[in-house]
Amino acid sequence: MSASVDNSTWGGAGAWGANGDDQWGSGGDASRGFNADSDGGPCTTCGETGHTKHDCAKPNIFPGACNNCGEDGHMARNCPQTLVCRNCNKEGHMGRDCPEASTMECRRCGETGHMARECPIPMTCRSCGKPGHMSKECPDKPAPVCFNCQEEGHSAKECNAPRKVNRADVPDVASNEAWEKIKEAIKERDLDDVKEAVQMYVKSLPETTYMDLEDGFRAQNMGLYLIGIERPHLAPTLTNMDLQGHLDKKYTVTYRFSDKPPRPRERDVWPASPEENKERLADGGEVVDRGIPKCSNCEELGHTSKNCTEEKRDNMDKAVVKCYNCDEEGHRVRDCPTPRVDKFACRNCGKSGHSSKECTEPRDPSTVECRKCNEMGHFSKDCPQGGGDRSCRNCGQEGHMARDCTEPRKLICRNCTKEGHLSRECPEPLDTSKVQCRNCDEFGHFSKQCPKPLDLTKVKCSNCQEMGHFKSKCPNPLAPEDDGGFGGGGRGGRGGGHSSGFGHGDTTGGGGWDHGSGAAAGDGGGANDGWGHGAYTETAADDGGGGNW
Structure with missing residues (x-):
């Protein structure tokens, strides 16, 4: 029996399913995986809903006090008052630009008027206490102690002795x-x-x-x-x-x-x-x-990147400051000179306050990317490279799609091809000649009844997503549990998820006609199942199944 799928949860507009000719193929305006009009809480800057504080067009209200004038509601760099130097208390410049001597205290000598880097007193070595050099250049520096064996004269990288285990913090008991x-x-x-x-x-x-x-x-x-x-x-x-x-x-x-x-x-x-x-x-x-450092530059053990002798490499994993308003690097969105773009605005007319499915303006194809040729300016149904008018699969007339059809829904059985009922309600005996096996691709039987050996080339591992083996035989490291889960649509196993593998499904164990790409996946094969066959896929409205009629 096919499991029913609540469109308001999985397939309806505005949720996760496709929304008509939406160029992103996601529900409504779910360009980020959720609706513009979902209840995500009000903006913390203006208190209105429909956007976050990062996309708010109103100026940000700083909750603290300004370091320049002491008033609440803004920061020093946005202060309308004249700047006052915190060093000399004069107006017109900031402390870092002050021409007068600094009143800050030097951390080397403890006197005011200069910083440590400008201190006239020479630095002293923290190893021997003598001036004129740093600890790393100290000639009297004691021999290094091995982290491993606690002996002098070598480092842990060169040590082959057993580690000296310190159990001084363990109580002495019999x-x-x-x-x-x-x-x-x-x-x-x-x-x-x-x-x-x-x-x-x-x-x-x-x-x-x-x-x-x-x-x-x-x-x-x-x-x-x-x-x-x-x-x-x-x-x-x-x-x-x-x-x-x-x-x-x-x-x-x-x-x-x-x-x-x-x-x-x-x-x-x-x-x-x-x-x-x-x-x-x-x-x-x-x-x-191990007690041995690892260099982040050459990836070798025994030294840090500061002491690495190899040429400095570009760190591809290093965080880069990028503005998500203009997509340029080097500044944050709060410092962006480009006017704020409402990412939750209607993709049809560009105005805020509603989504594209609620827009009353005529459809504007100038901002639409065709899903067939990936060019801008037209919808996929009007694509000159294979688009054109499509007929409704419900009434057969052109100019609209089945979901917009005003005629009564036409039910066609995949078993007897007669109208008026679905295959699960068909009074005729099951016609296995219309069933295509997902193992041998022949008609007349289901995959679980296939007399031929299992074709592993059609099995997709739910762990590494590669073909040719099951998850239990996967040579790759096990993926995190939330990547696959239990029975969550595994591709190719026996009796796993929603629409994949041999003869399994959410509610049926295989063998029935109710086998779309929805929640119930029998042995007939849905259009989006693990094998990609689906011999007789019914209309998209039937049994929660997808596919082309």
Whole structure:
């Protein structure tokens, strides 16, 4: 049975669906994913609805006091009063342009009249306390101490010794007392307390390894498990360290209350047996910082960008100030010399206060981009490169579309091709000769009944969006949950989302005729389903389905 779709929610004008000849193919004026007349709250500058404070044509009212005159409602740069210098208290210039000596206090010598960069007293080295040089140039600077082993004479990048683990902040308790604390934390299912108690135990018995702990937990059936997980995408500035300080371990040790993977995405990285897990624990550790900086210029470890010897590279990820009023870089919208553009104005007449679907002015094609040839000046239905008049698929007459048709809706069954009813109401037996299989492209059966092997070239992975495999066999890293979700229209799986994969749908498991690109996707294939077939797609009004009749 086809699931009904509420047009006011998904398909109606002004929501997310297409709005007639709207050149953006989105609902109403939803150029940003929402309506101009949706209740997004009033503008915080003028109090009116329909726009935000960034697009408000009225001047911004500064909520604080002006630094120049002390009055509320504007900033110093917009002050109508004469500028007063905060250094000499004279009018006509600002403090940064003051010709008189500064009254600010120097942070080097503590005297007034100059800043630190103009101080006559030479700077002193913070390492030796002598004047004339900086700490980085100090000849008496003590030898560097390794972050890793705490020895002098080398850096952490050159160090191969185990890290000196400092557990001075861990309380000194006996091993049996620490073990009891571990049991109590397990009963309360508090992993933070578990890890703290484990550190107490290791401090009392420094030679304890992860294998020893795992053997003890399993022998006493304590309900705590140490599981080794491989994390190939660990950041280069991080590493795995065991309890004795050895770095660069392959597996990350995690604390779990179950020896089974709690999430499906962890099944592939979970150890197959306790023996394999024990082998992983021998080469495992917890994630710690390497103590080695990473250069943002050359992406190498061991130095920062300030000390990088390579040529400075352009940082493509660096934030750029760009005005969204004129789309030019170098200034913000508040400083834009171009008059403000109302982005919520009607796209037909350009006036504020209404959307294009409510506009009473004649349609202006001069600002319309054709969806067929991408040229300006005409609608797609009038395109000289394949447009032209289209006939109504309901009454067959030219000059209007089916959604604007004044004639009674004509229902045509996709099973018997007779008028007056839909395929789900058809009294005739199901005619499978009109059904096209989405696996072999042959007519006469559904894909779930296909006798031929599964054609993986038509399967689209819902994780990486590539063809040829399912999500469960995807070699790429798992995408965030909100990118795919559960059953949210996966492309190519068996029994997944709204209109994709083999014989599945929102309400039907496949095998029926009710299979548009709407919420119910049976095995017949909708026009927008995962395989892109849809042998007999009904009118767009039928069953919530899309496609061309």
